[in-house]
Amino acid sequence: MGLEEQLPNGILLANVEKLVNWTRKASMWPATFGLACCAIEMMTVGGSRYDIARFGMERFSATPRQADLMIVAGRVTNKMAPVLRQIYDQMPEPRWVLAMGVCASSGGMFNNYAVVQGVDHVVPVDMYLPGCPPRPEMLLDAILKLHAKIMDEPINAKRAQLKLESGERTPMIPSSERYAPKNWAQRRRAERQQAAQRRELGSDPSLGALDPAPKRPRELKAGR
Numbered sequence: 390m391g392l393e394e395q396l397p398n399g400i401l402l403a404n405v406e407k408l409v410n411w412t413r414k415a416s417m418w419p420a421t422f423g424l425a426c427c428a429i430e431m432m433t434v435g436g437s438r439y440d441i442a443r444f445g446m447e448r449f450s451a452t453p454r455q456a457d458l459m460i461v462a463g464r465v466t467n468k469m470a471p472v473l474r475q476i477y478d479q480m481p482e483p484r485w486v487l488a489m490g491v492c493a494s495s496g497g498m499f500n501n502y503a504v505v506q507g508v509d510h511v512v513p514v515d516m517y518l519p520g521c522p523p524r525p526e527m528l529l530d531a532i533l534k535l536h537a538k539i540m541d542e543p544i545n546a547k548r549a550q551l552k553l554e555s556g557e558r559t560p561m562i563p564s565s566e567r568y569a570p571k572n573w574a575q576r577r578r579a580e581r582q583q584a585a586q587r588r589e590l591g592s593d594p595s596l597g598a599l600d601p602a603p604k605r606p607r608e609l610k611a612g613r
């Protein structure tokens with residue numbers, strides 16, 4: 390018999406590591422670091438259509454001392470690299486970096502002496518997001534994957550060692566699967582089967598008959 394069976398409903402049970410990680414991932418404030426075209430997509434997630442506020446992240450911080458997540462959106466030039474590093478150094482721990490777009494991730498098509506060939510030459514990167522530019526949905530997906538990674542972070546060196554020895558790895562499950570209701574696929578299949586049965590029995594006239602197979606262009610031409 391476990392402790393949870395002795396406690397009344399409403400008592401929250403969790404280990405400290407999970408609780409700390411949950412508070413961290415649920416209140417990440419991004420540092421504004423838009424450098425090129427990708428920044429427009431990054432700004433879009435702040436609007437009502439994509440609504441990054443759902444994740445407690447609506448406050449894009451203009452001061453690095455109040456930010457945890459640096460979204461590097463756009464190409465980083467050699468001239469900008471020391472500025473980027475300085476801003477990163479001013480962010481308090483724990484902090485995370487998301488390289489948004491191919492330019493930030495690897496220099497992209499700007500294979501020249503002026504552009505840093507990947508922001509990981511300047512700061513450690515936690516999440517790479519491909520695309521040119523990545524759509525706002527892709528940025529949200531990368532943020533959700535980063536949340537999953539944060540939830541799995543050990544809170545001290547001993548826990549880190551234990552995790553390393555146990556061989557645990559963060560599963561990178563697509564957000565569409567991770568956040569879908571558990572039995573979504575089965576429910577949809579059952580609904581379709583029930584609708585087909587009702588159609589066959591004619592018990593629900595609102596469903597109508599099944600659409601006939603679409604005509605091929607040759608049949609249309611012949612007036613058949």
Ligand code: SF4
Binds near residue numbers: 493520
């Ligand atoms: S990845 Fe594409 S959209 Fe993003 S900064 Fe580079 S060129 Fe612009």
